[in-house]
Amino acid sequence: MKKILVTGGAGFIGSHLCEKLLNEGNEVISLDNYFTGNKKNIIHLIDNPYFEIIRHDVTMPFFIEVDEIYNLACPASPIHYQYNGIKTIKTSVMGAINMLGLAKRINAKILQASTSEVYGDPKVHPQKEDYWGHVNPIGIRSCYDEGKRCAETLFMEYHNQNNINIKIIRIFNTYGTRMHPNDGRVVSNFIVQALKNKDITIFGTGQQTRSFQYIDDLVTGMQKMMNTDDGFTGPVNIGNPNEFTIINLAKKVIDLTGSKSKLVFKPLPEDDPVQRQPDISLAKEKLNWEPKINLEEGLIKTIKYFERELRN
Numbered sequence: 001m002k003k004i005l006v007t008g009g010a011g012f013i014g015s016h017l018c019e020k021l022l023n024e025g026n027e028v029i030s031l032d033n034y035f036t037g038n039k040k041n042i043i044h045l046i047d048n049p050y051f052e053i054i055r056h057d058v059t060m061p062f063f064i065e066v067d068e069i070y071n072l073a074c075p076a077s078p079i080h081y082q083y084n085g086i087k088t089i090k091t092s093v094m095g096a097i098n099m100l101g102l103a104k105r106i107n108a109k110i111l112q113a114s115t116s117e118v119y120g121d122p123k124v125h126p127q128k129e130d131y132w133g134h135v136n137p138i139g140i141r142s143c144y145d146e147g148k149r150c151a152e153t154l155f156m157e158y159h160n161q162n163n164i165n166i167k168i169i170r171i172f173n174t175y176g177t178r179m180h181p182n183d184g185r186v187v188s189n190f191i192v193q194a195l196k197n198k199d200i201t202i203f204g205t206g207q208q209t210r211s212f213q214y215i216d217d218l219v220t221g222m223q224k225m226m227n228t229d230d231g232f233t234g235p236v237n238i239g240n241p242n243e244f245t246i247i248n249l250a251k252k253v254i255d256l257t258g259s260k261s262k263l264v265f266k267p268l269p270e271d272d273p274v275q276r277q278p279d280i281s282l283a284k285e286k287l288n289w290e291p292k293i294n295l296e297e298g299l300i301k302t303i304k305y306f307e308r309e310l311r312n
Contacts, residue, residue: 001050003027003065005108007058007099008072010037012178013113013171016219017070022048029064033057036075041178058095059087062102068226069110071099074148076115078141078269079184085143092147093154100158103165111167111226112155114235116276117145118170126243126277129170129235140270152235159233167225167232172239172278176215176298177305187212187299190250191306194259204268206247211277213240214298217291224287232286239278240291249295256299 004021008014009030014037021028027050030042034055045051056062058073074091075081081088096112103110119127120135135145158164175187183189193200221238244252247263254261283289 001025001027002067003029004068004070005029005031005064005066006070006072007031007095008037008074010034010039010042010053011072012041012176012180013174013215013218014070014072015041015178016176016215017072017222018042018051019045020219020223022051026050028052029054029066031056031058031062031073033073036080036180038180058098059090061098064102065106066108069099069103069108070113070222070226071095071110072113074144076144077180077184078144079182081144082140088143089147092144092151096151096154100154100164104158104162109165109167109226110155111169111222112151113222114152114168114170115144115148116170116172116237116239116278117141118149118152119276120145121273122275125275126241126279127237128279129237129282156233165230167228168234168236169222169225169238170235170278171218172237172276173210173212174215174218175212176302178215179302181306181309186210186246186249187302188306190253191257191299191303192310194253194257194261195303195306195310197260199264200250200254200261202246202250202263202265203272204246204265206250206263206265207245208268208272208274209243209245209276210249211240211243212249212295212298213238213291214293214301217293221283221287221289224289228286236283236286237278237280238283238289239280241278241280242295243277244295252295252299253303256296257303
């Protein structure tokens with residue numbers, strides 16, 4: 001049994017990770033300030049004697065004894081991270097400093113959940129880990145993009161200077177159960193609009209592409225990365241290399257929900273990436289990982305979840 005800290009443990013990704021770690025027989029501590037996390041994501045775990053919930057903001061120091069730290073705390077959808085850009089960048093930067101400081105004190109292994117947003121609106125396609133990105137440092141998305149880029153720098157510096165055992169993953173578009181209905185991300189937006197038979201909003205022409213991975217695949221990838229040899233730091237792309245246009249996703253959601261929704265088009269937001277697709281060669285080689293759940297299978301599970309959520 002390992003003792004594992006998950007920051008952002010009540011969030012969409014964090015709650016799935018906590019659940020899986022508990023099911024594998026570990027002791028798990030969820031740390032969350034509940035800005036975008038929700039207690040109902042983890043309420044079903046509360047009766048487990050090896051699960052602990054702590055309300056805390058990672059921008060403040062935190063002290064505990066654990067074996068591993070998964071640093072997931074940070075709002076990840078534009079509607080949330082743009083709400084308070086200063087707080088978002090503080091969460092990424094100060095959160096990384098505080099968790100790395102903790103890892104250094106207690107000699108814990110620590111994983112940083114970084115993002116495909118470090119690539120910005122990429123000039124290289126698909127994106128490999130050695131691509132440095134094309135990011136606007138003063139744009140409306142930069143509080144998140146640059147916050148995560150800085151967090152990666154901090155992780156590497158703590159590793160190089162203090163020999164901290166770090167792991168960095170870059171998460172590409174992920175969807176699944178426990179997404180926030182008002183998340184503002186494309187999959188949840190389309191499903192909620194379709195289930196309500198409302199117009200489906202497409203920004204731009206809809207020809208921009210994304211790669212969508214189901215939450216279970218991501219959690220497996222995170223754990224595999226945490227369990228790699230001590231010398232391997234990453235970063236490693238964790239995403240689904242199958243690329244879809246936004247308009248194809250919308251049509252697929254309408255088809256699977258039997259919706260009467262129509263497509264409506266609005267201007268593309270500033271700095272919105274035109275293409276996003278991971279090269280996962282490194283994940284295959286180092287982690288023996290690739291996604292198993294195809295888009296239709298994952299969407300069906302996610303649609304059922306949102307149907308229940310909208311009824312309640």
